[in-house]
Amino acid sequence: MAELAQRLRARLRDDTLDPKELTECVEMLLQLEEPPEELCEEFLSHAGARLETELAALEAELPPADPSGAATTPPPASDILDFVDRGSSAFVGNLCLLAASYRSLFEGCPGVGEGRLEAFAAALTARYFELLERRLALERGLGDTSLLVRALDRFHRRLRALLELLPTAGAEAGAALVARAAxxxxxxxxxxxxxxxxxxxxxxxxxxxAPRPPGKEGxxxxxxxxxxxxxxxxxxxxxxxxxxxxxxxxxxxxxxxxxxxxxxxxxxxxxxxxxxxxxxxxxxxxxxxxxxxxxxxxxxxxxxxxxxxxxxxxxxxxxxxxxxxxxxxxxxxxxxxxxxxxxxxxxxxxxxxxxxxxxYVQVQGAAVAQMLRKSVETRDWLGTVEPRNVRAVMKRVVEDITAIDVQVGQLFEEGVRRAQSSDSSRRAFSVYSSSRAPGRYAPSYTPSAPMDTHLLSNIQKLFSERIDIFSPVEFNKVSVLTGIIKISLKTLLECVRLRTLGRFGLQQVQVDGHYLQLYLWRFAADERVVQGLLDEVAASAAHRCLDPVPMEHSVVELICERGKILILSFW
The missing domain is CATH 1.10.357 (Tetracycline Repressor; domain 2)
Known part of the structure; x- marks a missing residue:
């Protein structure tokens, strides 16, 4: 019997034993009344060596861990499902067999410490989870999500079978791994x-x-x-x-x-x-x-x-x-x-x-305002000749506002306009009044002194509605266009206030203002906004003029009609 026990112990140290042969060998040694504690130690040592070999085979498929987390690691040779399959069939499967064999062999044996199997399995499963985490980290792209789900599902099913034998073998860690991967x-x-x-x-x-060929719209x-x-x-x-x-x-x-x-x-x-x-x-x-x-x-x-x-x-x-x-x-x-x-x-x-x-309103308003500012700052308003035409920049302003109207109208609704007066496009401007009240003709005053003109203008401002230039716009076309026009005309007003004008300079401002009124009122939500700002431009020009003699309104209309351009208007 002693010789048989020695032969069995020698075989027990054979690294080529599979789990079934290992179990049979230990079982016969127990029947020969060999010490259970020693056999338990040798059983776990042999099983641990085999499982470590399987973990090493899995680790060999992974690149070395890079602490910097650089994305230069080459892609793995096999997909995640194949990796999980090998880990589940080899490592997890053998661990389940060894756990079942351990319980059948050493359950109730004296001298076998409690919890040895659980501690043994927990250490190995922790290493397996670490390897699987490293493999999942290599899934940098989106790849095939169904493949990842199948791999995690297979891992979870095999882990659940292991947990039925060893409830403390890493249930929470396994569930957390699946959750992190998802x-x-x-x-x-x-x-x-x-x-x-x-x-x-x-x-x-x-x-x-993109540039557009002539005659072809994008x-x-x-x-x-x-x-x-x-x-x-x-x-x-x-x-x-x-x-x-x-x-x-x-x-x-x-x-x-x-x-x-x-x-x-x-x-x-x-x-x-x-x-x-x-x-x-x-x-x-x-x-x-x-x-x-x-x-x-x-x-x-x-x-x-x-x-x-x-x-x-x-x-x-x-x-x-x-x-x-x-x-x-x-x-x-x-x-x-x-x-x-x-x-x-x-x-x-x-x-x-x-x-x-x-x-958008600020950007477009600033673009139009920049044209107006340069046109005012680069002109000699004292030495200019008598106006015969509308300045080209005013025509460009109307063209740009019309283009903006078309652009905004593609994406936003028309909006609500204030009821227009019947003579909006025919309204005349007085260089002595900044009244914002609509009417066929603004009242024309002939003050006894320039100081009276300035005083009258300030008094009328007290009774006019305040215009908020940078107020938030509403989500409709007329509100957007009104905001752009307010910024543009306010810039024109401030630039005129900084210039000194002669008689013909004042008359040129008068012609330009009337031309803008002919077209811009139809884009605004309230024509009084355009009228009021243009009135202030005219009044400021008169106040800054050394010889404030306005042009006859009939002449102003004739010049503006001669410079009339074709504009598409959307009501």
Whole structure:
């Protein structure tokens, strides 16, 4: 019997024994009444060496750990499902067999310490989880999400079989590993959505800046907006469909509490959908808030207008649709964490749209104002000749305002205009009055002294409605055009106040002002705004004139009619 025991012990030290042969060998030694404590030690030592070999084989497939986290690591030779299959069939499968054999061999044996198997298995499973984490970290791209879900599902199923034998072998760590892998994939989808949106914006900017052959028009703003909106929404719906694979009914880990509650709310709804909508609003708003770096091209005004319309559409319908779709596909629990309400997101989108539209008005108003400022500053108003024509810059201003009217009208509704007087385009300007009251002809005064003229102008301002130049605009065309016109005419007023004019300089201002009145009133929400600002321009010119002799109104009308241009007007 002693010789048989020695032969069995010699065989026990053979590294080529498989788990079944190891179990048979130890079982016979126990029948020969060999010390259970020694056999337990040798059993775990032999099993540990075999399992360590299997872990080493898995680790050999992984590149060395890079503490810097650089993305220069070459892609793995096999996919994640193949890696998990080998780990599950070899390491986890053998660990299950050895755990079952250990319990059948040493259960109730005296001298065998309690918890030795649990500690032995916990150390090995911790190493296996670490290797699997490293392999999952190599999944840098989006790849095939269904492949990742199948791999995690297979890992979870085999781990669940192990936990039936060893409940303390890492249940929480395994569930946390699956949750982290799913959360990391959702985070990558968020980054992919952001990259996709920036790419779409780049396409829009390229389409806006592309030169057009003569006679061929490019895509209009409505087409660009529809393409951008549908592309982003379609991509978001596709991402939700991919993420929904993690909660499919045939996936074992979908029954975990994390995937029933926290994953649906915090990872998908808040971490993906809400985070993307907020990022989109911040990105769009950044075109208005961020100062342009030196040498960097500023955002084209058409892009500001398009993004304002996009954010307004999100506020009106898109956000509600996206949140409803998300809640249907990933229903939150009644007792789950609090979620971001839809109205809060809509308010952010509307705020971004308002900021973009205000910035559009400021940019376009500044462009027109710059033309007017240069035209005033570069002219000799004392030595100018008697006016015979409307200055070319005034015609350019009307052309630019008309083009802006067409551009804004492509994306925004007309808006409400104040009832127009029947003679808006025929109204005359007095260089001695800044009254903003509408009428066929502004009252013409002939004061006894220049001081009286200035005093009369200031008195009339007390009874006129104050014009807020930089007030927020409404989401309609006439409000946008009114804001641009106010900025332009206010700039003209301030520039005239800084010049000294002769008689003919005053008359040129009179002609230019009448020409602007003929056309600009029809773009504004209230014609009195245009009339009032042009009245102030004329009054300031008269106050700064050394010889304030105005031109006859009939002559002014004749000059303006001669310089009349064809303009498309949209009412």
């Amino acid at each position: 959360g990391e994939r959702v985070a990558r989808y968020l980054r992919a959505l952001q990259t996709f949106f920036l790419g779409c914006l780049g396409d829009v900017r390229q389409a806006l800046a 895509p209009g703003l409505p087409d660009l907006l529809a393409t951008l909106s549908s592309s982003v929404l379609g991509q978001l719906k596709a991402v939700l469909a991919y993420v929904q694979l993690f909660t499919a009914k045939d996936v074992a880990f979908a029954s975990l509490p994390y995937f029933k509650g926290e994953f649906c709310v915090e990872a998908v709804r808040e971490g993906l959908v809400v985070a993307f909508v907020r990022w989109l609003c911040r990105t769009a708003r950044g075109f208005a808030d961020s100062p342009t770096e030196r040498g960097a091209p500023a955002a084209p005004p058409a892009l500001l207008l398009l993004l304002a319309r996009l954010c307004l559409d999100y506020e009106a319908t898109t956000i509600s649709y996206i949140l409803t779709l998300t809640d249907e596909q990933f229903p939150p629990e009644d007792t789950g964490p609090a979620v971001t309400p839809g109205p809060a997101l809509c308010a952010e989108a509307r705020g971004a749209a308002q900021r973009l539209l205000d910035h």
